[in-house]
Amino acid sequence: MRKPFLAGNWKMNTNAKGAVALASGLVKELKTVTTVDVAVCVPFVYLQTVAASLSSSNIALGAQDVYFQPNGAFTGEISCEMLKDVCCTYVIIGHSERRHVIGETDELINKKVSAAISGGLLPIFCVGELLEERESGKTQQVVADQVRKGLAGINAEKIQAVTIAYEPVWAIGTGRTATAQQAQEVHEMIRGLLAKMYSPKIADAIRIQYGGSAKPSNTAELMKNPDVDGLLIGGASLKVDDFAAMVKTIA
Ligand code: PEP
Numbered sequence: 001m002r003k004p005f006l007a008g009n010w011k012m013n014t015n016a017k018g019a020v021a022l023a024s025g026l027v028k029e030l031k032t033v034t035t036v037d038v039a040v041c042v043p044f045v046y047l048q049t050v051a052a053s054l055s056s057s058n059i060a061l062g063a064q065d066v067y068f069q070p071n072g073a074f075t076g077e078i079s080c081e082m083l084k085d086v087c088c089t090y091v092i093i094g095h096s097e098r099r100h101v102i103g104e105t106d107e108l109i110n111k112k113v114s115a116a117i118s119g120g121l122l123p124i125f126c127v128g129e130l131l132e133e134r135e136s137g138k139t140q141q142v143v144a145d146q147v148r149k150g151l152a153g154i155n156a157e158k159i160q161a162v163t164i165a166y167e168p169v170w171a172i173g174t175g176r177t178a179t180a181q182q183a184q185e186v187h188e189m190i191r192g193l194l195a196k197m198y199s200p201k202i203a204d205a206i207r208i209q210y211g212g213s214a215k216p217s218n219t220a221e222l223m224k225n226p227d228v229d230g231l232l233i234g235g236a237s238l239k240v241d242d243f244a245a246m247v248k249t250i251a
């Protein structure tokens with residue numbers, strides 16, 4: 001049985017005061033929740049501050065990216081060791097904004113996934129098709145390709161550290177959520193692919209989150225799907241009431 005997993009992606013939002021208020025508000029609201037894994041993925045500069053707000057709570061801390069090299073002349077980058085040092089458990093890798101705005105490739109994303117696992121972090125590895133790819137019937141092919149390339153060389157033991165987030169790019173931050181059926185179709189395909197790449201048993205244990213304009217009003221519907229094991233939440237994770245309501249709906 002897969003434990004549901006909700007993660008908030010704060011993206012490039014909040015300030016120091018707002019980050020503490022958001023984290024402390026969630027700690028208060030969610031202190032009795034034990035049946036759902038919860039994480040907040042925070043801008044790098046607020047990780048340490050938010051870690052203090054989350055200490056001794058059941059909410060885990062995550063970052064939104066990581067570099068694959070352990071140290072050295074990589075100006076502006078952050079290593080796995082640094083994230084571990086500020087109490088991160090999770091790291092988002094391959095988010096659509098990094099793929100399509102910053103220009104990250106499947107090859108770079110694969111190096112990051114591999115480095116994160118070796119460095120003791122739990123990657124939330126994101127995949128998802130563009131609107132034109134969906135409209136031209138290429139969704140399954142595009143997502144399968146991203147999964148294969150992003151997980152290349154990740155063995156059966158290492159894959160168990162990974163959560164996959166299916167986030168159709170046309171649904172992220174647009175208010176246009178995938179229907180429960182659209183989400184289930186892709187999640188089912190991903191799980192089938194994992195079964196072929198690894199084994200049915202391993203595929204059955206891996207959590208696959210949906211992301212893309214998830215909010216309190218569509219949480220229950222999305223989570224009814226047998227292969228949707230949680231949500232990666234952008235906009236709605238910036239409001240204590242909304243994010244807490246989504247967690248409680250699932251709990
Ligand atoms: C995201 O940032 O991963 C996301 C899904 O954003 P939103 O919920 O705002 O669509």
